[in-house]
Amino acid sequence: MRRKSVCLCGYIRLIVNSLILKVKDLLKRENNNFDLLRIICASAVMIGHSYRLNPVSGEDDIVYRLLGFTYSSALAVKVFFCISGLLVTDSIMRRRSMLAFAVSRIFRVFPALLFVVVVTAFIIGPLVSILPAKEYFRNSQVYMYVFMNMLMHTQHFLPGVFETLPWAHYVNSPLWTLRIEVKCYLGLLLFYFFTGPRKWLLNAVAGIIILDAVFHLGYIGVSHTTELSLLPFSFALGMILALNKEFININGYLVLTCILATAAVWQVQHINEIMFITSFCMLLLWLSGFAVVRKLEIRYDISYGVYVWGFVVQQIVYMVVGTQNIYLYMLECLFITYIIAWLSFILVEQRAIGIGQRLNKRIRSTFDGVIGILLVRVNDKGDK
Numbered sequence: 001m002r003r004k005s006v007c008l009c010g011y012i013r014l015i016v017n018s019l020i021l022k023v024k025d026l027l028k029r030e031n032n033n034f035d036l037l038r039i040i041c042a043s044a045v046m047i048g049h050s051y052r053l054n055p056v057s058g059e060d061d062i063v064y065r066l067l068g069f070t071y072s073s074a075l076a077v078k079v080f081f082c083i084s085g086l087l088v089t090d091s092i093m094r095r096r097s098m099l100a101f102a103v104s105r106i107f108r109v110f111p112a113l114l115f116v117v118v119v120t121a122f123i124i125g126p127l128v129s130i131l132p133a134k135e136y137f138r139n140s141q142v143y144m145y146v147f148m149n150m151l152m153h154t155q156h157f158l159p160g161v162f163e164t165l166p167w168a169h170y171v172n173s174p175l176w177t178l179r180i181e182v183k184c185y186l187g188l189l190l191f192y193f194f195t196g197p198r199k200w201l202l203n204a205v206a207g208i209i210i211l212d213a214v215f216h217l218g219y220i221g222v223s224h225t226t227e228l229s230l231l232p233f234s235f236a237l238g239m240i241l242a243l244n245k246e247f248i249n250i251n252g253y254l255v256l257t258c259i260l261a262t263a264a265v266w267q268v269q270h271i272n273e274i275m276f277i278t279s280f281c282m283l284l285l286w287l288s289g290f291a292v293v294r295k296l297e298i299r300y301d302i303s304y305g306v307y308v309w310g311f312v313v314q315q316i317v318y319m320v321v322g323t324q325n326i327y328l329y330m331l332e333c334l335f336i337t338y339i340i341a342w343l344s345f346i347l348v349e350q351r352a353i354g355i356g357q358r359l360n361k362r363i364r365s366t367f368d369g370v371i372g373i374l375l376v377r378v379n380d381k382g383d384k
Contacts, residue, residue: 023245038303041076046310048073078234085238107356129160209236305341
């Protein structure tokens with residue numbers, strides 16, 4: 001028995017020590033496979049929605065069955081926000097340009113969003129609506145759907161579209177999270193405007209967001225459901241990792257510590273979900289750096305396309321086929337969505353990203369924040 005326990009400890013040590021990277025090294029493109037991770041998360045969002053879009057008696061989301069406080073779609077979105085917080089915070093800290101940051105985000109988010117809402121409103125909508133085409137296009141809701149969604153004021157409905165389905169009326173439910181994500185970007189820009197690249201101040205901001213979530217204060221991400229309220233927390237978690245990338249190691253010890261902490265608070269409602277999200281994000285970031293994962297090269301980052309198109313495809317498939325085996329339904333929807341997402345990336349996203357990159361090459365400004373300017377002036381007066 002002693003020999004077996006020694007061998008088991010050896011295997012655990014081997015796994016834990018198999019990859020040790022500082023966050024700054026993990027952020028290097030050759031050291032991670034975040035593209036694959038995002039595609040998996042976007043697919044998990046579709047999988048989680050499948051149980052409501054194609055309800056089958058006795059079938060339920062496996063994450064919800066295991067945990068009871070979240071399901072795969074909500075969990076995957078929180079991972080998205082953590083990765084986003086990590087990457088965009090690192091981006092603005094490296095570039096030190098608010099304008100370059102804004103250009104990058106605008107050309108990454110809005111062209112593909114415009115593509116999906118326009119196609120949905122003006123091509124898919126009239127084809128699937130129970131209303132005649134003339135009546136459909138006379139309805140102002142069609143045009144408001146495009147206008148309001150582009151303003152990040154999510155509108156879920158189109159006249160006569162998907163009215164008889166299990167998830168009735170909803171055209172593209174996941175779009176509501178984009179509003180929260182853009183708010184996180186704007187918040188980061190606002191804080192950077194005042195602080196500049198002063199990590200201790202931005203760490204304090206991220207810490208406040210995390211404390212607000214931990215103590216359930218409700219000042220940030222106010223909602224009766226953690227599906228919304230913990231999204232800023234997840235973004236702030238990524239911020240903390242980016243701001244302290246020289247000091248934080250992503251390794252098995254960190255993951256194991258998070259898992260043990262999660263187990264310790266498992267019976268504490270709300271805190272258990274926060275710790276589980278933290279542990280899950282750390283685990284996925286750690287795994288994304290493994291050589292075997294990095295070798296799964298992703299040529300086209302279709303994750304955003306999968307995210308914004310998946311729900312529409314799922315509604316259409318159910319409308320055409322009706323209730324069917326849940327796993328067959330998932331496979332059909334994922335296959336169709338991957339093709340559309342690939343087209344979205346090739347025709348829209350890739351070109352938009354290219355335009356943003358060309359514009360950013362012309363941006364050379366560095367801004368160190370209002371606080372930085374005031375400190376310089378104070379120091380100058382002191383020197384005099």
